Amino acid sequence: MTELALPRTLARPVDHELVIKRSRFLTRLEPVPDAAAANAVIARIRKEFWDARHHCVAMVLGLRADQARSSDDGEPSGTAGVPMLDVLRHRDVTDVVAVVTRYFGGVKLGAGGLVRAYSGAVSGALDVAAASGAMLRRRLLHEIEVPVPHADAGRIDNLLRDWAGSHGAVVEAPAYDDVARLRLLVPGAHLDALRADLAAASSGELSPEAGDSRVVDVPVAARA
Numbered sequence: 135m136t137e138l139a140l141p142r143t144l145a146r147p148v149d150h151e152l153v154i155k156r157s158r159f160l161t162r163l164e165p166v167p168d169a170a171a172a173n174a175v176i177a178r179i180r181k182e183f184w185d186a187r188h189h190c191v192a193m194v195l196g197l198r199a200d201q202a203r204s205s206d207d208g209e210p211s212g213t214a215g216v217p218m219l220d221v222l223r224h225r226d227v228t229d230v231v232a233v234v235t236r237y238f239g240g241v242k243l244g245a246g247g248l249v250r251a252y253s254g255a256v257s258g259a260l261d262v263a264a265a266s267g268a269m270l271r272r273r274l275l276h277e278i279e280v281p282v283p284h285a286d287a288g289r290i291d292n293l294l295r296d297w298a299g300s301h302g303a304v305v306e307a308p309a310y311d312d313v314a315r316l317r318l319l320v321p322g323a324h325l326d327a328l329r330a331d332l333a334a335a336s337s338g339e340l341s342p343e344a345g346d347s348r349v350v351d352v353p354v355a356a357r358a
Contacts, residue, residue, distance in 0.1 A: 156239025192218035277345035287314035
């Protein structure tokens with residue numbers, strides 16, 4: 135079973151400033167769960183930078199990035215919001231709103247210059263996110279529970295923690311009742327390996343029980 139590839143998202147807000155011919159382009163990227171949250175971010179930035187000429191917007195929403203919206207906010211049509219949106223899509227991110235606030239520097243940039251400025255502003259902010267470890271990779275993982283007799287719980291727990299570290303799995307808190315119920319989230323591609331390794335470690339006595347699938351956000355290593 136292969137793991138479904140999903141768009142990435144942000145762990146936290148990111149700011150970036152770009153200056154072109156004395157015009158300042160202030161970019162704010164924020165993770166948002168829905169359009170209402172994105173609108174709240176836009177309203178807050180408009181209030182904070184009330185004296186700026188433009189607040190151009192692009193947002194991508196949904197687990198599979200299937201919702202999008204953009205606004206040129208007074209810039210010539212197609213020179214701001216759409217180029218910003220194109221960068222978000224090209225960089226494969228979702229549940230993110232980008233707001234680029236422009237303070238006009240007195241020199242007109244022309245349509246091509248505006249496209250390059252607004253797309254560069256968002257691209258630069260995403261570079262900051264990648265370099266600072268603010269990017270999250272989304273993974274579809276499978277909930278697994280391993281019922282283990284209490285006497286063997288410590289040994290199997292250590293085995294599963296080591297196994298998870300080398301197979302891209304996530305260890306979750308165990309539960310204890312009549313047996314110890316060890317829990318982890320496992321990529322679909324490694325489910326068969328888990329079954330085989332548990333069987334080998336327990337002489338065939340232990341077998342993982344699969345539950346629901348869950349989307350989990352995991353950090354992407356910061357770029358050097």
